[in-house]
Amino acid sequence: MAESKANYLHRIIIIGYMGAGKTTLGKALSKDLGLPFYDLDWYIESRMRKTIEQIFVERGEEGFRTIERNMLHEVAEFENVVISCGGGTPCFFDNMDYLNQQAETIYLKATPDVLYSHIKMSKKVRPLLQNKTADEVKTYMSEQLAKREAYYSKAKHTIDIALLDSNDKIQSAVKQLKASIKL
Ligand code: S3P
Secondary structure, eight states: OOOOGGGOOOEEEEEOSTTSSHHHHHHHHHHHHTOOEEEHHHHHHHHHTSOHHHHHHHHHHHHHHHHHHHHHHHHTTOSSEEEEOOTTGGGSTTHHHHHHHHSEEEEEEOOHHHHHHHHHHOOOOOGGGTTOOHHHHHHHHHHHHHHHHHHHTTSSEEEEOOOOOSHHHHHHHHHHHHHHTTO
């Protein structure tokens, strides 16, 4: 008997460092697959009615991580969805094991140069990178990425991400993503 497509559950979770392109590619992949898209930071902001920046100011990073974990446990229960996490999500509590238990996890792996270029192109406020000079940001990113790699590399799939500065490049990265999860 042919496998019923309706019974097949898709839950795709995208992880990676700040500036890897998680939101951009998550959105594009969800459009391609016709699945709803959830960005964990946006979900937190709408549930808390506060920006990520406000949460960092009011509760510090520790408070943010607790909220992030709780909200992760809500979105990662949704079925037939594409979800993008925050850069730090896999690196706290048992989040990475939980992600792997819940979904097809994909790590968007990029060099510090590519990450930095994407961050420069984006308008998103990133509390961890605020009040630093360009050199300080670059050093901080390289050091933190090296530490976080141990968590990210536990993802079920990894794809290399080059500079995403055109729609064509975004679409070819979406193809790579689909190929990696055999869709
Ligand atoms: C963070 C990444 C951010 C956001 C928060 C903390 C991190 O998301 O969750 O500012 O620790 O790397 P992006 O990866 O989408 O920038």
